[in-house]
Amino acid sequence: QSALTQPRSVSGSPGQSVTISCTGTSSDVGGYNYVSWYQQHPGKAPKLMIYDVSKRPSGVPDRFSGSKSGNTASLTISGLQAEDEADYYCCSYAGSYTPYWVFGGGTKLTVL
Amino acid sequence: QLQLQESGPGLVKPSETLSLTCTVSGGSISSSSYYWGWIRQPPGKGLEWIGSIYYSGSTYYNPSLKSRVTISVDTSKNQFSLKLSSVTAADTAVYYCARIPILTGPSFDYWGQGTLVTVSS
Numbered sequence: 001q002s003a004l005t006q007p008r009s010v011s012g013s014p015g016q017s018v019t020i021s022c023t024g025t026s027s028d029v030g031g032y033n034y035v036s037w038y039q040q041h042p043g044k045a046p047k048l049m050i051y052d053v054s055k056r057p058s059g060v061p062d063r064f065s066g067s068k069s070g071n072t073a074s075l076t077i078s079g080l081q082a083e084d085e086a087d088y089y090c091c092s093y094a095g096s097y098t099p100y101w102v103f104g105g106g107t108k109l110t111v112l
Numbered sequence: 113q114l115q116l117q118e119s120g121p122g123l124v125k126p127s128e129t130l131s132l133t134c135t136v137s138g139g140s141i142s143s144s145s146y147y148w149g150w151i152r153q154p155p156g157k158g159l160e161w162i163g164s165i166y167y168s169g170s171t172y173y174n175p176s177l178k179s180r181v182t183i184s185v186d187t188s189k190n191q192f193s194l195k196l197s198s199v200t201a202a203d204t205a206v207y208y209c210a211r212i213p214i215l216t217g218p219s220f221d222y223w224g225q226g227t228l229v230t231v232s233s
């Protein structure tokens with residue numbers, strides 16, 4: 001299983017919207033509605049932001065939204081704020097016979 | 113509030129076995145609703161799923177690491193553990209433990225703070 005493909009970096013100004021893509025295959029992203037997204041600030045543990053493609057855990061602002069089309073999932077952050085600057089990782093369940101998870105390489109979001 | 117805490121040596125010699133434990137507090141590791149997993153992150157790099165375990169002891173490993181990984185659970189101590197054998201410098205990473213809900217989507221919803229393990233002589 002190869003890692004999912006994410007852009008190395010994206011940027012946006014405060015108040016703007018940005019979208020981060022995550023491309024996999026029919027064996028992972030395209031095969032299951034189990035894509036999740038994680039935010040990681042420097043020196044901190046990842047934090048779950050989106051699960052099951054588009055669901056938000058309690059406490060995650062509705063500025064964060066997720067979607068999927070075919071083998072590509074996307075995370076959109078609207079109304080960018082300075083504290084959104086972080087690394088973002090996508091992850092897909094890929095366990096056809098036994099549980100298996102694959103992560104993307106990560107995207108650095110810079111708020112200009 | 114669920115908390116996970118990794119513990120173990122921060123320095124391991126090449127060819128030896130890395131051993132870490134994750135202690136779960138604020139919840140039971142014996143719940144049938146969750147898997148428990150290990151994820152690692154080499155310095156400056158991305159996340160990699162290592163493996164997961166169910167309270168019953170069923171284990172699931174990343175094929176790329178399967179030959180060197182053993183994950184076990186101790187329900188009496190509310191802990192699960194990771195052993196990675198024959199380590200090299202490439203195994204230097206921050207190691208995280210995490211909870212994986214089964215019913216609400218198999219994501220990693222709670223994470224430990226992570227522990228840096230350096231492989232060096």
